[in-house]
Amino acid sequence: MVLSDDDKAHVRAIWGEVSSHSEAMGAEALHRMFLANPASKTYFPHFDMSPNSGHIRAHGKKVVDALTQAVNNLDNIAGALSKLSDKHAQELRVDPRNFDKLRLSILVTIAAHHEGHLQPEVIVSLDKFLTRVSKVLTSKYR
Numbered sequence: 001m002v003l004s005d006d007d008k009a010h011v012r013a014i015w016g017e018v019s020s021h022s023e024a025m026g027a028e029a030l031h032r033m034f035l036a037n038p039a040s041k042t043y044f045p046h047f048d049m050s051p052n053s054g055h056i057r058a059h060g061k062k063v064v065d066a067l068t069q070a071v072n073n074l075d076n077i078a079g080a081l082s083k084l085s086d087k088h089a090q091e092l093r094v095d096p097r098n099f100d101k102l103r104l105s106i107l108v109t110i111a112a113h114h115e116g117h118l119q120p121e122v123i124v125s126l127d128k129f130l131t132r133v134s135k136v137l138t139s140k141y142r
Contacts, residue, residue, distance in 0.1 A: 001132045008074045010125035015071045018110060019064060025109055026060025027052060033105040040098050070133050078136045089140040096138040103130040
């Protein structure tokens with residue numbers, strides 16, 4: 001999925017707000033995913049799954065930080081996330097469908113914190129960006 005210059009501008013504009021609250025936003029997105037898709041918890045057997053647990057907050061921050069790295073490299077997302085893609089495909093063996101579930105949870109979380117202020121074109125750009133990230137993270141499964 002190709003990101004236009006407008007898409008990139010929209011993603012960069014909203015991502016500054018997301019990344020400034022990386023731990024809280026990431027934790028909320030993960031918690032939403034775990035609630036909506038309980039099977040995704042199987043990859044985190046050692047986690048305290050209660051909302052706002054230290055485990056959820058720390059991993060949520062890692063997720064948002066990785067996405068921030070992708071935002072900082074919008075012209076080379078694959079290169080920026082190559083090691084992370086390798087890790088998820090070869091070491092962790094995460095079911096690739098979970099990336100799409102997390103994508104949706106991230107979109108909902110961002111929308112919930114920007115209700116009334118998030119324009120449709122920004123949502124579309126974020127979705128394109130997160131879809132691209134999902135494709136990059138699953139590219140090494142083949």
